[in-house]
Amino acid sequence: MIGRLNHVAIAVSDIDAATAIYRDTLGADVSSREEQPDHGVSTVFINLPNTKIELLEPLGDDSPIAKFLEKNPSGGIHHVCYEVDDILAARDKLVADGARVLGDGEPKIGAHGKPVLFLHPKDFLGTLTELEEA
Numbered sequence: 001m002i003g004r005l006n007h008v009a010i011a012v013s014d015i016d017a018a019t020a021i022y023r024d025t026l027g028a029d030v031s032s033r034e035e036q037p038d039h040g041v042s043t044v045f046i047n048l049p050n051t052k053i054e055l056l057e058p059l060g061d062d063s064p065i066a067k068f069l070e071k072n073p074s075g076g077i078h079h080v081c082y083e084v085d086d087i088l089a090a091r092d093k094l095v096a097d098g099a100r101v102l103g104d105g106e107p108k109i110g111a112h113g114k115p116v117l118f119l120h121p122k123d124f125l126g127t128l129t130e131l132e133e134a
């Protein structure tokens with residue numbers, strides 16, 4: 001069911017400093033910073049030849065990454081995102097198999113303008129897992 005690795009996300013408290021590390025120290029191609037108000041984060045994408053890194057900084061008072069950063073103040077890997085062909089079919093299969101879909105269970109439009117869903121980390125080996133319709 002899952003296809004390509006779309007991105008690995010890293011939560012950080014200072015996205016400009018984090019972007020500078022990827023751009024200047026690691027020599028990577030970085031996108032501009034964008035606010036994602038529907039997701040409570042700001043994002044920068046690091047474009048690698050075979051996948052992307054998504055840098056996340058909390059946005060607003062109720063960010064879903066706030067607690068994670070309290071526990072990991074120097075930042076840390078927050079989620080992985082896999083592509084699927086049909087996100088509703090994927091969701092229905094996962095729910096039938098007992099996995100917990102986060103939020104209201106309906107896809108939201110993600111950073112690439114495509115529908116995304118999140119699966120509970122406790123159901124996937126301690127790893128928060130995002131699905132994005134390819």
Ligand SMILES: C[C@@H](C(=O)O)C(=O)SCCNC(=O)CCNC(=O)[C@H](O)C(C)(C)COP(=O)(O)OP(=O)(O)OC[C@H]1O[C@@H](n2cnc3c(N)ncnc32)[C@H](O)[C@@H]1OP(=O)(O)O
Nearest residue numbers: 036039064067068078102110111112116118121126127128
């Ligand atoms: C823009 C978009 C895109 O790419 O298109 C994005 O990525 S937006 C990316 C930001 N959006 C999201 O992450 C949306 C989905 N996330 C959520 O709904 C939330 O972050 C939860 C995953 C439910 C966690 O919420 P919260 O931190 O408030 O709850 P909590 O502290 O009670 O966590 C419950 C348990 O899960 C663990 N836990 C929390 N976040 C985790 C993570 N990222 N990876 C692995 N484990 C994690 C906690 O340590 C805790 O375990 P213990 O009980 O053992 O201590």
Ligand SMILES: [Co+2]
Nearest residue numbers: 009054081130
């Ligand atoms: Co993501």
